[in-house]
Amino acid sequence: MTSDQARERAEMAFLAETRPDRLRELIDEADQRTLLREITDYVLTTTGIRLSRTDYLQVISALHALLFRLGVLDPYLHDPAISDLALDGSGSASARTFGEAWRDVPERF
Numbered sequence: 001m002t003s004d005q006a007r008e009r010a011e012m013a014f015l016a017e018t019r020p021d022r023l024r025e026l027i028d029e030a031d032q033r034t035l036l037r038e039i040t041d042y043v044l045t046t047t048g049i050r051l052s053r054t055d056y057l058q059v060i061s062a063l064h065a066l067l068f069r070l071g072v073l074d075p076y077l078h079d080p081a082i083s084d085l086a087l088d089g090s091g092s093a094s095a096r097t098f099g100e101a102w103r104d105v106p107e108r109f
Contacts, residue, residue: 003055007062009047010040014067029064036063072107 014036026032040059044051051059065074076085076095083098085105093105 003051003059006040006044006047006049006051006055007059009049010036010043010059010063011066013039013043014063026068029068032068033060033064036060036067073105076105 017039018035022035026035037060040056040063043049044056065071070077073085073087073093076082076093081097082095084096084102086094086102091108093107094102095105096102
């Protein structure tokens with residue numbers, strides 16, 4: 001199994017198992033990542049999936065971006081050079097920096 005499959009399974013487990021009251025307790029990033037590590041460890045153990053340390057950390061980071069931030073758009077929202085971000089209904093986005101032309105964002109959401 002790949003790291004993408006591990007991430008998908010951990011995401012499904014998070015959505016199925018995490019109660020709303022537990023989510024309200026997860027205020028800081030360290031607590032959020034701890035929960036994601038626990039869920040990912042459980043998924044890896046029960047499915048027999050083996051990941052390298054690098055892949056494991058990438059799964060945790062991808063889950064955190066998806067579940068606690070704005071997924072693939074998050075880096076654009078935190079980039080101080082980007083002045084505007086436009087989203088359309090088809091799952092694509094465009095960004096522009098101060099005084100520059102709009103450019104398509106390669107990621108789909």
